[in-house]
Amino acid sequence: MLRSGALRLCPPGALRGPRGSASPPARESRPPPRSFASEAIRVDLSLPNPSWSKDMRLLFDQFMKKTEDGSWKRLPSYKYVSPQSTEVKTFFPDAKPVKGADMPQAQLFPRSLEEGRGFEYAMFHNHVEHRTVCIFQGGPYLQGASGFLHGGAIATMMDSTLGACALRAGGVAMTANLNINFRRPIPLCSVVVINSQLDKVEGRKLFVSCNVQSVDGKTLHSEATSLFVKLNPKKV
Amino acid sequence: MLRSGALRLCPPGALRGPRGSASPPARESRPPPRSFASEAIRVDLSLPNPSWSKDMRLLFDQFMKKTEDGSWKRLPSYKYVSPQSTEVKTFFPDAKPVKGADMPQAQLFPRSLEEGRGFEYAMFHNHVEHRTVCIFQGGPYLQGASGFLHGGAIATMMDSTLGACALRAGGVAMTANLNINFRRPIPLCSVVVINSQLDKVEGRKLFVSCNVQSVDGKTLHSEATSLFVKLNPKKV
Numbered sequence: 001m002l003r004s005g006a007l008r009l010c011p012p013g014a015l016r017g018p019r020g021s022a023s024p025p026a027r028e029s030r031p032p033p034r035s036f037a038s039e040a041i042r043v044d045l046s047l048p049n050p051s052w053s054k055d056m057r058l059l060f061d062q063f064m065k066k067t068e069d070g071s072w073k074r075l076p077s078y079k080y081v082s083p084q085s086t087e088v089k090t091f092f093p094d095a096k097p098v099k100g101a102d103m104p105q106a107q108l109f110p111r112s113l114e115e116g117r118g119f120e121y122a123m124f125h126n127h128v129e130h131r132t133v134c135i136f137q138g139g140p141y142l143q144g145a146s147g148f149l150h151g152g153a154i155a156t157m158m159d160s161t162l163g164a165c166a167l168r169a170g171g172v173a174m175t176a177n178l179n180i181n182f183r184r185p186i187p188l189c190s191v192v193v194i195n196s197q198l199d200k201v202e203g204r205k206l207f208v209s210c211n212v213q214s215v216d217g218k219t220l221h222s223e224a225t226s227l228f229v230k231l232n233p234k235k236v
Numbered sequence: 237m238l239r240s241g242a243l244r245l246c247p248p249g250a251l252r253g254p255r256g257s258a259s260p261p262a263r264e265s266r267p268p269p270r271s272f273a274s275e276a277i278r279v280d281l282s283l284p285n286p287s288w289s290k291d292m293r294l295l296f297d298q299f300m301k302k303t304e305d306g307s308w309k310r311l312p313s314y315k316y317v318s319p320q321s322t323e324v325k326t327f328f329p330d331a332k333p334v335k336g337a338d339m340p341q342a343q344l345f346p347r348s349l350e351e352g353r354g355f356e357y358a359m360f361h362n363h364v365e366h367r368t369v370c371i372f373q374g375g376p377y378l379q380g381a382s383g384f385l386h387g388g389a390i391a392t393m394m395d396s397t398l399g400a401c402a403l404r405a406g407g408v409a410m411t412a413n414l415n416i417n418f419r420r421p422i423p424l425c426s427v428v429v430i431n432s433q434l435d436k437v438e439g440r441k442l443f444v445s446c447n448v449q450s451v452d453g454k455t456l457h458s459e460a461t462s463l464f465v466k467l468n469p470k471k472v
Contacts, residue, residue: 081382088381088421095421105376106424109386112377140341141348145324146317150345151411152392159387175387179415185331188342
């Protein structure tokens with residue numbers, strides 16, 4: 001549930017977004033209380049909300065413009081994960097969830113923190129160029145060294161973006177290798193752009209790479225290469 | 237704040253820990269409401285709580301036994317990060333927090349989810365062998381593929397363990413490279429052991445590696461090598 005102090009999380013000016021812009025209607029600023037899969041709430045969380053800074057809103061609007069000719073597509077994102085465990089279990093037959101674990105309560109990791117406090121992001125995919133771009137604002141609950149994002153939070157967003165790129169090229173796939181170079185720390189509450197692309201496909205193997213840059217493109221924060229493995233090579 | 241449903245997150249039997257064991261007193265099961273640095277709450281979160289499964293408690297007790305002769309030391313862990321930004325800012329003079337960002341609200345990423353829902357862990361360090369071991373129970377809010385931990389959650393816990401190992405060898409250091417091989421998925425709510433060790437020191441560079449194994453040691457879930465860079469080489 002949105003806490004009353006949530007709006008104070010943003011830097012001053014963050015709420016002065018381009019009101020009345022061409023972006024789709026923002027999702028409700030006060031989402032329904034947390035509930036579980038049985039209630040089947042499917043709220044698309046990759047839409048603007050009041051915690052998004054001006055930079056985040058401007059970037060979102062720029063990418064929404066690119067969707068108009070169909071070259072780019074916005075990827076929706078939800079708190080609850082679609083069951084794919086059949087494929088995971090076929091690939092790893094002995095990988096079993098803990099007996100009795102209360103799975104309906106499970107949430108997608110990058111969507112499990114409250115609005116504005118953790119991962120605020122939206123992804124866009126270009127099917128012709130096999131590229132996925134993620135615009136990402138890392139909130140105050142993602143801290144590592146004082147005032148900066150935790151390496152694990154950066155890795156999480158890179159893995160998610162690379163995975164989205166791989167998924168669109170090869171169906172359900174899992175990360176087999178993730179090799180990250182952290183070059184410059186990312187200040188908390190700032191916005192960065194993660195650019196990923198499919199580099200090569202070899203049978204079940206999908207090679208995807210990405211970098212993380214500041215909004216103005218002048219600072220390269222991180223780079224990564226990755227290998228994803230298709231779980232069901234027949235299904236794309 | 238602990239939500240009323242928190243105890244239902246654990247698999248059946250998870251609460252039947254070894255009561256009356258030699259472990260130190262568990263931390264309060266109902267922590268104080270979330271508050272910020274100005275209130276200076278310093279609760280050590282690397283102690284047992286009611287969400288810990290039997291496996292987690294047994295492992296914790298085993299490592300606490302090892303601390304008795306002084307060869308191993310339990311590492312405390314807090315929600316709020318000690319200010320180190322002076323060192324980060326000296327190393328990266330142009331890396332500035334976003335203007336006006338409300339930093340007192342910031343929380344250490346792996347401690348920012350509610351009890352039992354995210355990262356439950358405790359670390360132990362052996363100063364002679366330069367090893368850090370983390371016992372880790374990943375809760376239902378860390379989901380990637382349905383029923384399994386997100387790769388980013390595994391990366392986060394690996395980075396934290398490797399970082400703790402590097403910190404004890406070389407003072408304040410930041411991750412420069414993290415190269416992970418994900419071999420077998422980790423079921424949600426299960427317990428794994430992360431074994432890290434310092435492999436080599438070259439000037440400011442600290443090479444640290446780790447693996448993630450099941451409690452019985454029979455399953456190798458992941459492996460990683462990493463490079464950390466000391467921010468202030470004079471200070472150890």
